[in-house]
Amino acid sequence: MASTSRPNSPLKRLLTELQTYQSDPNDALEELGPVDDNEMTHWRAVMKGVPGTAYEGGCWLLDVQIPSTYPQKPPTVKFVTPICHPNVDFKTGEICLDLLKTSWSPAYTITATMTSIHQLLTSAEPDSPLNVDIAQLFRQGDYVGAEALIRYYTETERYVGRRRY
Template identity: 80%
Template sequence: MSSSRSQTPTKRLLNELQTYQSDPNDALVELGPVSDNELTHWTAVMKGVPGTAYEGGRWKLDIRIPSNYPNAPPEVKFVTRICHPNVNFKTGEICLDLLKTSWSPAYTITTTLTSIQQLLTSAEPDSPLNVDIAQLFRLGDFVGAEALIRYYTESERWEGRQSV
């Protein structure tokens, strides 16, 4: 109609990509569109936070960007399985208010992924998507929980292109 600047997220996404390339995110190994001709489908590889049970981990994430981005949040899912109270072990769905109700257009893909990394260390077992690990947390069995997380962090580690 009158102006189309905000109608498609293309300009914004290119802008974000450029910013990421000049100022990479410490939480990530890589981030970018799956292919050059599909700008609304990104992928990322996230690092585990040192000093936590997720230390040394690598997880691949799938990012789908809706056409009304940035007015609506991107859909982010874990492709690599992760053992976390707020992440569905099978589907990779993430329970984070930032990805739903408290999304703001002032966030970007990278800041969103930083928040997801922070979620790893600040789990909320009271709204679980993974009941098994949440139950361990709720019972106070932190040794058992850590062991389980370390096991999956190691065994499910995304090797991706690095190992190829």
């Protein structure tokens, strides 16, 4: 949709989502909300690692841009903190997730999207890679090497609060 007759409709929805998140936080996240109170369509999220995996102990900042046509169109989510993952571009932080593209549903929320991204950490798909280096390790079955590389980046690129942002 090129335009919407009611520009306020994503705002109303986003406020609702924010309230819902505050009353029912997402376990995968440290924080989620607008970057600035004056800019409801630009959010940030801080995602936690997954215990028991190579991403354990990690912490990543994500940038969430919400289009004016939200929720009919998906938000644009990028890793700001570099992450070593086959389906995330190491430099740009772009995420390869069909939920963020073709299979987006207006029934999803920002926090549900974050949950999906969190699940992506443990269910990589090396056959459609954005990070070919790590994907190639997976494809060649070098799981030890892949895990070591991921742990390395999870540790060194860890997001440590607003100072670094």
